[in-house]
Amino acid sequence: MLNHAVKKIKIVMIEKEITGAEIARRAGVDRSSIHHVITGKCRSERLRQVIAEALGVTVDELWPEKPPKIQKYRKNTNTYERDNQGKGEGN
Template identity: 55%
Template sequence: MPNMKVNIQQELSEKKITQRSIARMLGVKPSSVHNVITLKRSTPRIRQAIALALGKTVEEIFPGK
């Protein structure tokens, strides 16, 4: 799954979106967003925010979650 992590981070970077900006929008720590991207945690609200920021569905970003 490390490839998925790289893809998410690359897509965020291409759209000039930071993990910190997603965290700020949700009122959570940037480490919480990082933990979802690296699949250490599975928080539906953060997964949804990442998908929304990338213009994709949660299933497209996090298949099987």
């Protein structure tokens, strides 16, 4: 299953009509290097920057440091609560 960042990058690549191979040419690297950075198998700040620039967005837009908090609807109380995904806050 693809994570949120990978899906977002692939969508932007399709919208901008740019391939991983084209980004790799701009960076002077093999396209597998771009694929590994996009899928999270490798973390290269330089290649993240090249990918973001090629797509016309910031690195933080593609790879936010913290995932957005998700609100869950509680049927029995008709309220929303934040889901901290089991991290921190007493866990």
